[in-house]
Amino acid sequence: MAETTRLLFVVVAALGVLVSTAGADEYWLTYEGNDLPENEGWNRSWGNDDGEHHGDGAYRTVEDGILTMDSLYDLRVYDYAYRYLYGEVDPNPGELFIAEWRMRVEENVGDHYDAVVSVASDDAWQLSFGLFPDHVESIWEDNVTLSVVPGVFHEYCVRTWDMQTYELYIDGDLAHQGTFLQRSLQSRLAWGDAVSGAANRSNWDYVHFGVVPEPSAFVMFVTLCVGARRR
Numbered sequence: 687m688a689e690t691t692r693l694l695f696v697v698v699a700a701l702g703v704l705v706s707t708a709g710a711d712e713y714w715l716t717y718e719g720n721d722l723p724e725n726e727g728w729n730r731s732w733g734n735d736d737g738e739h740h741g742d743g744a745y746r747t748v749e750d751g752i753l754t755m756d757s758l759y760d761l762r763v764y765d766y767a768y769r770y771l772y773g774e775v776d777p778n779p780g781e782l783f784i785a786e787w788r789m790r791v792e793e794n795v796g797d798h799y800d801a802v803v804s805v806a807s808d809d810a811w812q813l814s815f816g817l818f819p820d821h822v823e824s825i826w827e828d829n830v831t832l833s834v835v836p837g838v839f840h841e842y843c844v845r846t847w848d849m850q851t852y853e854l855y856i857d858g859d860l861a862h863q864g865t866f867l868q869r870s871l872q873s874r875l876a877w878g879d880a881v882s883g884a885a886n887r888s889n890w891d892y893v894h895f896g897v898v899p900e901p902s903a904f905v906m907f908v909t910l911c912v913g914a915r916r917r
Contacts, residue, residue, distance in 0.1 A: 796884030
C-alpha cells in the first residue's frame with residue numbers, strides 16, 4: 687500500500703505483533719478488499735434455508751478495494767467469512783483484543799439485520815453487531831441501537847481486555863460500553879451477510895481482528911481508529 691496504509695499497521699509492526707497465530711499470543715487477521723475473502727485467508731459459508739452450499743450465495747464483486755455483497759435477490763441467502771482460532775482468540779493479561787471494520791449498508795430488506803460482525807471468545811462469550819443503513823444493533827444486548835449517518839462508510843472499532851465487557855467506537859468516538867453474552871459458540875471470528883430471512887447490499891473496505899500488547903496512551907490514541915482511514 688502507499689501513503690494511505692493505515693497508521694494502525696505501523697503501530698502493530700512497531701510493537702512486534704505477529705500476523706500468524708501459530709505459536710504466538712498476539713495475532714492480527716485482516717481482510718483488505720483486494721480479493722474475495724476466501725482468497726485472503728478466510729473461510730466461506732454460504733447457502734439458503736435449504737442448507738449450507740445450496741444456491742449461489744450473495745452476488746460478490748471486488749472493485750477499488752471494496753467488497754460488495756448483494757443478497758437482495760433472495761431473502762433466504764446467507765454468505766459470510768469466518769475463522770476459527772481454537773483457544774487463541776482471547777487476550778492474555780496485559781493484552782488487548784481489537785475488532786475493527788469499515789463498511790456501509792446501502793440497503794436492507796426484511797424485519798431484521800443481515801450484515802453482521804461477530805466475535806466468540808475461547809470461553810463462549812459472544813458479541814455480535816447487526817448493521818443497517820442508518821444504525822447498528824448489539825445483537826445479544828437488550829435495546830442497544832446506535833444511529834449512524836446513512837449512505838456513507840463508517841469505521842467501527844471494538845476494544846476489550848476480558849472478552850466480557852467492551853467499548854465500541856464509531857468513527858473514532860466512543861459510542862457504547864457494553865457486555866458480551868455467554869452462549870455456546872467458541873473461538874470464532876465472523877463477518878458478512880450472515881442471516882437467512884433478510885437481505886442487504888453492503889460494501890466492505892476492511893475487517894481486522896487481533897490481540898496486541900496493551901498500548902501506551904499515545905499508541906492507544908492511534909489505535910482508536912482515528913488514523914485507520916485508507917482514503
